[in-house]
Amino acid sequence: MTHFLVLLLALLIGVVAGLRALTPPAVVAWAAALHWINLDGTWAQWLAHPITVTVLTILAVVELITDQLPKTPSRKTPVQFLARLIVGAFAGAVIGTAWGYTFGGLGAGMIGAVLGTLGGYEARTRLVAATGGRDLPVALVEDVVAVVGGFAVAALTAVV
Template identity: 55%
Template sequence: MTILFALLIGIVAGLRTMTAPAAVSWAAHLGLVDLGGTWLAFLGYAWTPWVLTPAALAELVTDQLPSTPSRKVPVQFGARIVAGAVSGAVFGAAGGFLVLGAVAGIVGAVIGTLGGAAARARLAAAFGKDMPAALIEDAVAILAALALLALLAALR
């Protein structure tokens, strides 16, 4: 289950880079995952989710701007991979598999990045414009992150 959660939060990172770290930070802050004794413990500090959440919200806005580069350019893709690795490592660390969680998060980020781009392109073509597709993708990323946290809470 730990590795599945890491893969799924990686997919969220592939859809929206900052949504995944914000979600895992809330999970750590709320005590849904124990990161004590790991280098990831800072994600559970009182201020961390309050810094990452506005960053995630800002990303939702900037994603809509025409000047925003493709998620598949190296810098954007790399940021999603790093976010997926860190977020996946959170779930991995909670289950005693930090490195495996990071790898699953990376795989998920690649899936989310490429799959999200393809799905958004198809939706945009169907709508005849990108904005509705982007908003749907925003909703999927946010709801998936919230669903993972809700499931995590239910399993505790």
């Protein structure tokens, strides 16, 4: 895979982190477990372990549920934003590691997380306003975009 494609996929998994922070770690763990990416002998090989995949999947599902709660803080609060940057960088680094571009993937994932956090916030805010303040349908669509988008990125790592 070319350096450009690896960085593009790392950027895109970072965008997913901006939408849902715990989806990218679960997705890259599934990608490793399904052998879509090869992490054998790398710092990230532990992601393919069934216990890791299970724990990260449960955490991602819990996040999808808690995001619907009215007291969930904005993704733009410092703690939430920082968590998305870290997770985006981590997931990007994992994707980059599979092709020897760990640090490039880390940077691309972090940039993607900024784009996903700010862009996702703006999109959701505008869509909620356009639907008369109905947040739940918009939040559910965002969940689907994050999960399907995350798995699409992971699947592309196996194809390209």
